[in-house]
Amino acid sequence: MPYYDKVQSYGDIENRDIWEYDLNFTHAQTRMIMMHAWELDEVDFDYYFFDENCSYQLLSLLEAARPSLHLTDRFFYHAIPSDTVRVTVVSPGILGDINFRPSLRTRINWRADGMSDDELALALAITQAGFKKRAAELATYDPQAQARILDTAYDLRQYRYNRAGGDRAAHALVSLDLLRLRSQLAAGETVPSHHATGAAPHESHASARADFGIGSLDDTAFAELRIRPAYHDLLDPPTGFTEGAEINMFALALRGYESGSVQLESLEFVDILSLSPRSRLFKPLSWGVNVALRREWISPVERPLTFALSGAGGLSYALGDTALTYALAQADVLVTDELSGKITVGAGPAAGTTDPSEQVHISP
Structure with a gap:
């Protein structure tokens, strides 16, 4: 599965917040990770949450590219995912930038924090019936408020469709109408700036x-x-x-x-x-x-x-x-x-x- 598909699956369908930790590895070391991962394609592992879990296996991948790390040596009887992340953060030279990708649900909640009850009620109404029946009411708001309402309505439609499914063609048609109207507004990002990030697992x-x-x-x-x-x-x-x-x-x-x-x-x-x-x-x-x-x-x-x-x-x-x-x-x-x-x-x-x-x- 391509990485962007996995990110979309985690963030927009399963509604998981994602933290990305960039590796500070050379091109040769990165290639070694990919080659070793390819070798493991047909290898079976006994999965145990307390020790041989996914995060523990990732430490082994890093060691394959840089054997001097000895990351797995730091875990004896159990390896909890957040603990494995913390080990890589405190080990010098392993990580570069750390990026946060909020889930669809998190982005909706963040935006809703800055909306009035009337704005939110209108966004819900547009989500259910489309904006054409509420166009006159939407026009009473300033462009920035309209953008918040439309962004929330669009994201809510995506959220509900991802969870419950439905008529794909009808969903796409209404979503496209919302995007067209939103593109006509001279308004930027509608998620409040103080919600730029969250608390990382290694913290x-x-x-x-x-x-x-x-x-x-x-x-x-x-x-x-x-x-x-x-x-x-x-x-x-x-x-x-x-x-x-x-x-x-x-x-x-x-x-x-x-x-x-x-x-x-x-x-x-x-x-x-x-x-x-x-x-x-x-x-x-x-x-x-x-x-x-x-x-x-x-x-x-x-x-x-x-x-x-x-x-x-x-x-x-x-x-x-x-x-x-x-x-x-x-x-x-x-x-x-x-x-x-x-x-x-x-x-x-x-x-x-x-x-x-x-x-x-x-x-x-």
Whole structure:
């Protein structure tokens, strides 16, 4: 697949923001990368997210062209993509310019931030019915506002068509009409200038984390050690990560009590939370899933280790620039030999407010 097709697929169809890191390699070294990639065309790799993932294999490609780098030597038991990017950034002489390609959805949201409710409502109306029925209303705005409205209407049409499909010929005809009208306006870029870029992946925090704490349970003191090999939660610094996203894998918690006993407190196999804020243009659902072994109170005196499975879905809304509030409906399944039926199922609400920039997360 040509590079420009892959960029379009990622940015305009899958709506992924793209960061491009230019290599500071000679022509001969670049050619070596291409030749080695060609050699690997028929080679199979066992894909494991924690170690032998795509980003790790890219480090091997760089080493093929410049063996002195030894990039893969810096990873032992796991290689998270953001960590591999960070290694190339801090290694001298590997990278040149760093470029940001915002996705179609990101560009729409950026432009909408600078539009009034009336402008946005007109853009939505034009998206659905075309501009001819709203030409008189559009003409009441100055050229720059008209450009914002038309650009937003055009991009929204592309976004919806990419997601839902439809009549290709009809879509192309309306889109071409919008472009013709937009070309007649003496207005430049309509995305606000302060949205020139975002936070790059290499600026994010390291994926592994270890915590230590002390507490008391039933008047018995304990010390707790938590180890998280990957990846990111809502209390981590948000720089370089998707807003409202939490992905943790194999997070381990051990407790040592003053009696000398050590217990497994929890082992989270996977913990995913996607709090996608709803806006005037987009209405995504928020959701979460958790699969873990953890201790749960099943009676006033019993707290055994259980297998726990949770799923949730609901809505999230932005509060200012960095905070989110959410309300979810959640279902839980607990399995343990300590229960008479060995399994219990429950459901209920889950709500909270989080502000990653202040490392605050409040939930009942």
